[in-house]
Amino acid sequence: MEQNVLEVRKIQAERVIKALERNQIHGYYVSDRSQVVDQVRELLKEGDQVVVGGSQTLFATGVIDHLRCGRYRFHDRYQPGLSPKEIQEVHRKAFYADAYLCSCNAITLNGEIYNVDGNGNRVAAIGFGPERVIIIAGVNKIVRDLEAAAERVRLIAAPANVRRFQTDNPCLNHGLCVHCREKSRICCSYGIINFQRDPERMHVILVGEELGY
DSSP: OOHHHHHHHHHHHHHHHHHHHHTTOEEEEESSGGGHHHHHHHHOOTTOEEEEOSOHHHHHTTHHHHHTTSSSEEEOTTOTTOOHHHHHHHHHHGGGOSEEEEOOSEEETTSOEEEEESSSHHHHHHHSSOSEEEEEEEGGGEESSHHHHHHHIIIIIHHHHHHHHTOOOTHHHHSSOOOOOOTTOSOOEEEEEOOOSSTTTEEEEEESSOOOO
């Protein structure tokens, strides 16, 4: 990321963190992906039961490899050879997990966390169940408000993820979400977090890089 843009994004990240704290959500800023695992390690305990949501950011920051180190009871949805039914069982274990790690589609300057899912497992787990939720997001996910968050999903996250999944949805060719009714639609469940009753439950790590969709 160009240096001047990076400085602007850092200022925005600091503003977001202050907003998160007002919403009883802990916020952290790290300058690059190499620092993410150290921050995650501080938020997890040895022996924690851990589940993750689908996320390219967790791979890019080395978090998936860290969770596989043997320090945790990691229910690995990416383990080779899992059947669709077994993957669904991993999704369900998120509700009883000590920690759930994922990314988000957007986060506003007001400290609101916005997500859109196909299966709904990530939206559900973020909202309720796991004792702790740890969200890792690049500063490219920062937007002005919820309207901009929804627009970001329509113009960037949805078509990029459809291209990654290689599903034949209309946004693959249109380059933006057209609110299709395909069986393989990935924009089905929507979630907004703007406050936490438990001030120790949710943690957001903002990374001073572009990460994920």
